[in-house]
Amino acid sequence: MKQLLIFFSFFTLSLQAQFQVNGVVKDAENKKPLPFANITTGNGTATITDVDGKFHLDLTSQPEALTISYVGYASQTISLFEKKTYFNIRLSPKTDELKEVVLSRENPANSIIKKVIRQKEANNPEKKLNTFQYKTYNKLLVTANPDSISGKIDTVFVNAATKDKIAKIDSAAYKFKKIIDKQHLFLTEKVSLFQFKKPILKETIIATKMAGFKEPIYELLGFGLQSASIYDDKYELFETKYKSPISNKAEKEYRYKILDTIAISNRIVVVVYFKNKISHKGLEGLLYIDKENFAIAKAVMRIRGVLDITGIHEFDYLAKENLWFPNKKNFKIIKGKSKEPTAILNGRIEFAAEDDESNSKKNASDFTYLSSEMQIYELQINNDLKIRKSNIAIDVKPNANNREETFWSENRKDSLDIRSERTYVVLDSVVTKEKIEKKIKFGRKIINGYVPFGPFDFDLRYLLSYNNYEGFRLGIGGVTNEQFSRRFRLEGYSAYGLKDEDTKYHLGGAIRVGNFSNSWIGGTFTDDVREIASTNFAIDKRVFKLYDPRPINISTFYNHQTWRAFIETKIIPKTESIWQITQSDITPLFDYTFIYEDKIYRRFTMTSAMVSIQWNPFSDYMQTPNGKIEFEKRYPKFTFQFTKSLSNFFNNDFEFSKIDARIDYEKKYLNGQKSAVLVQAGYVFGSIPLTHLYNTSPNNLTKDNLLQRITISGKNSFETMYFNEFFSSEFVMLQFKHGFKRVELFKKVKPSLVLVTRMAWGNMKNPEDHIGIEYKTLNEGFFESGIELNQIYKGFGLTGFYRYGPNQLQRFEDNIAIKVSFVLDLGF
Secondary structure, eight states: OOOOOSOOOOOOOOTTOSEEEEEEEEETTTOOBOTTOEEEETTSOEEEOOTTSEEEEEESSOOSEEEEEOTTBOOEEEEOOSOOSEEEEEEOBOGGGSSOOOOSSSOHHHHHHHHHHHTHHHHOHHHHOSEEEEEEEEEEEEEEOGGGOOOOOEEEESSTTTOOSEEEEEOHHHHHHHHHHHOOSEEEEEEEEEEEETTEEEEEEEEEEETTBSSOOHHHHTOOOBOSOTTSSEEEETTEEEEOTTSTTGGGTEEEEEEEEEEETTEEEEEEEEEESSTTSSOEEEEEEETTTOOEEEEEEEEOSSEEEEEEEEEEEETTTTEEEEEEEEEEEEEOOOSSOEEETTTTEEEOOOOSSTTOOOOGGGTEEEEEEEEEEEEEESOOOOOTTTTOSEEEOTTGGGOOHHHHHHHOSSOOOHHHHHHHHHHHHHHHHHTHHHHHHHHHHHHTTEEEETTEEEEGGGTEEEETTTEEEEEEEEEEOTTTOSSEEEEEEEEEETTTTEEEEEEEEEEEEETTTTEEEEEEEEEEEEETTBOOOTTSOOOOOSOOTGGGGOOOEEEEEEEEEEEEEOOSTTEEEEEEEEEEEEEESSSOEEEETTEEESSEEEEEEEEEEEEOTTOEEEEETTEEEEEEOOSOEEEEEEEEEOTTSTTOOOOEEEEEEEEEEEEEOTTSOEEEEEEEEEEEEEOOOGGGSBOOOEEEOOOSSTGGGOEEOOSSSEEEEETTSBOBSEEEEEEEEEEOOOOOSBTTBOOEEEEEEEEEEEEOSSGGGEESOOOBOOTTOEEEEEEEEEEEETTEEEEEEEEESTTOOSSGGGGEEEEEEEOOOOOO
16 A cells, blocks of 8 residues: 555534434345435434445434435334444345336436426526635545454464464554554645636635645645536546536436435425446436425435545525525545556555455555545625636635634634544654655656756756767756745756767756746757757647657757747736747758758758747636646647747848647546547748758658667657658648557556557648758648557557558558557656
């Protein structure tokens, strides 16, 4: 089990209760827990069991009896005259309740659901109300129930039959129980202000505490546990969306059954059980439906599988508005049934694999659960409301992490129990002692290819690389970090090619001029080499790779000495942009001459202005004291870049304009599959040298033998297109990918199958102006399709592509490309 550093929570019991009843409800035959069983008392108090079949009631007086009911089982009433606080209840199944009963031409439950769907607009607070705002107190933790753990110290023998020799003493359960008796594994609290003004719902985090951390991990504050609204067509549980049981045409996917009629807030509600018609797919749970206005008064949504996940929504009835408004949300995850270990939160919490042996020993992950509860208070409806920074979905106040204990006492709905208080004390001590916060920051930097050393982050990209012009390239470089300054940064690198025996370098600096917009103004100078016709987007984030396969086979470069002044900013909503002016002296490092307005150029100067923008209109952003974070990435994403030469400015030689555009789209499916579409295009107005045109990213060697052409595959490159085979002054490229879920062929062989199709069209204006290199154009199009078998063993895989269409080559084997792929999974 990996370190359970992170998060989630548990609602503590009311200190004002005078009588408590706890228990568990199970099937009388197989002893399995029964989730969502209804527990009612004679005085009208009601609750339901959780995913473990457990329940808890806080009562101001002792009732005479409890009634327990569950779909498909005979109800049972137990007396409470016996002064017990924990009840082990067994319900017997009814054989005639297992199938949907249709009493008339239409199942009465279906009739009710149809009315719920018709009335959604009238009952949805975000549709019916113009504005509202409220505060929430949220507590999240990772913990376990100490009573569930035996805490025995087990003796493991070499021979289990004879028990004549001890192999080891297993005290894991004992140690785990000792810890969990005193504290939770992790705890965090949050107080937020939610504001709604059609159609915007914004969360402002006004206070947050995360056990063990001086500064919270902001990305986790926006983690999607469950949908905010029960009325959306898609319901979200743990960042996975499912078709809602009250979405339009939901009857085609779900079956419904009326269980009971009870009272909530002195209103009669009908309890309807729902379940997806395909047993392994979709949601199941309970809907408590107001009999008069057909609004949802309570909802329980559950997924059972690798993980058992439950989301509960509770509502208060507002008589004046004739509206049920949310007052509480609960969320819980426990281990499900899986033959493989299951990690969540990027591996921070891991559940062990299910053992085939029924009597196998349980480990800590069998008892560990993740839970969250959010309570709503200080509700205001249809008030005069103005939402500032409405393009930010979550705004973390600068002082949110430094609130006094008096603030927490005023805003907690219940005081912390002893285990929760001890969690803060112990984890603060452990995290400080083990330097966990520093290790997390270090891990983040390593993922992005940096090694922090004091105030400087060394960039691993520059250490070692190879290409056909420079040979092995050795270097060192990096950038200053927050220890140096949060307002200023310096960057640079130096590299040396063993084959060309030349030194390259880069120097730069910038100053932050806006914290909210994360705006920087700076300048750089670079003396380096670059692949010809390799136009890219300036806004693209640097991607760290242990290897970069394409440059290994590239031999045509140009040298550029470039001055650059720039502004980086996120000031435009849901965008990132770079605005820059560059002046470059270009020297082609291959045999090339460019003819422009009857002049011959073998070296040239280019001065241009550029704007590069990425727009993510469907993503959600969080504003933190450290800057803006895209915490909810959604597709499609749009990238646009425009470059314009500056006439008679710093000896500029050419008049031209370039437009580049890209659309990225990804869709993930519930069955683990993923589809992706990439569309990219470029167009040049005017005339510029071949060095700055388009090559559409080829990745195939000009070799006669198929085996000699085996190299490492690229990410979005054309695997059957040969280097320097095609050049274009205008082009459009399309790529389609569909990845299937990994399949276990053998214990350590689990390939991921991906189907890929790529195509491109292009043209070259005035091809006679480019002398010294032979090439073709893409007027008739280029097409290839292939199969990727990724991660066959330890990240390595194989890919095969076939070239077809008008540019297909005469020899069959020349149209085939076989590549080695490598996918690095750092497990973060």
